[in-house]
Amino acid sequence: MQTDRLTIAIVDDHPIVIEGLKMLLQNEENLEVVAGFSDGEGILAYTRLNKVDLILLDITLPDINGMDLCRMIKKESTATMILILSNHTERSIIMQTIQNGASGYLLKNSSIDELRNCITEAVKGNICFSKEVTDIISRPTKNQLQGRPQLTRREKQILSLIAEGKTSQSIATELFLSPLTIDTHRKNLIQKFEVKNVAELIRVAHQQHML
Structure with a gap:
């Protein structure tokens, strides 16, 4: 690792969280918080003009889903490391963010030591989770034990439309949502x-009598 200080940007829809993290990290000799944003567009615009070593990213943002934003940032700047700092404890969300290029996932009740450790691991090229997140992804969920995933009303609706062979565009039009x-x-x-894919999704959903 370079002897330079690691530049960090914080993205969270609550300004008080950004300020709190800045205060927590200001005494870290090897870290420097250079920017804070409350939406996705702000950080995207910033990273196009400035080099950021690490982004602390929330999932819930007013304009862009944090999981998608993670993928977008990594596509434009592969060298930028991203650690998710969120209140979301769903195993599927945690795993999706890692698939989208995040270097780790921490809950907002994590300690400064856990955050410090995850930053260190990310710099080494490793994927790191806070202890609570490690527990979440290592234990089988109630739904996994039952063998059937728990779906929201909207997910059931979209699953049914996918099974009818409809495209994202046509489903979006029908439900007045974006593709x-x-x-x-x-x-x-x-x-x-x-x-792994939609064909398998439909097959398994039929097997589990969810279609």
Whole structure:
């Protein structure tokens, strides 16, 4: 690792969280918080003009889903490391962010030591989780034990339309949503059913009498 200080940007929809993290990290000799943003567009615009070593990213943002934003940032700047700092404890969301290029996932109740450790591991090229997140992804969920994923009303609706062979565009038009939102639901369904593609998703959903 370079002797330079690691530049960090914080993205969270609550300004108080950004300020709190800045205060927590200001005494770290090897870290420097250079920017804070409360939406996805802000950090995307910033990273196009400035080099950022590490981004602390929330999942819930007003304009872009944090999982999608993670993928977008990594596509434009592969060298930028991303650690998710969120209140979301769903196993599917945690795994999706890692698939989208995040270097780790921490809950917002994590200690400064856990955050410090995850930053160190990310710099080494490793993937790191806070202890609570490690527990979440290592234990089988109630739904996994039952063998059937728990779906929201919207997910059931979209699963049914996918099974009819409809495209994301046509589903989006029918439900008055954006195609990006439908794609996110489609990815979440694939993740929840632990399958590789839509054909497998439909087959397994039929097997589990969810269609």
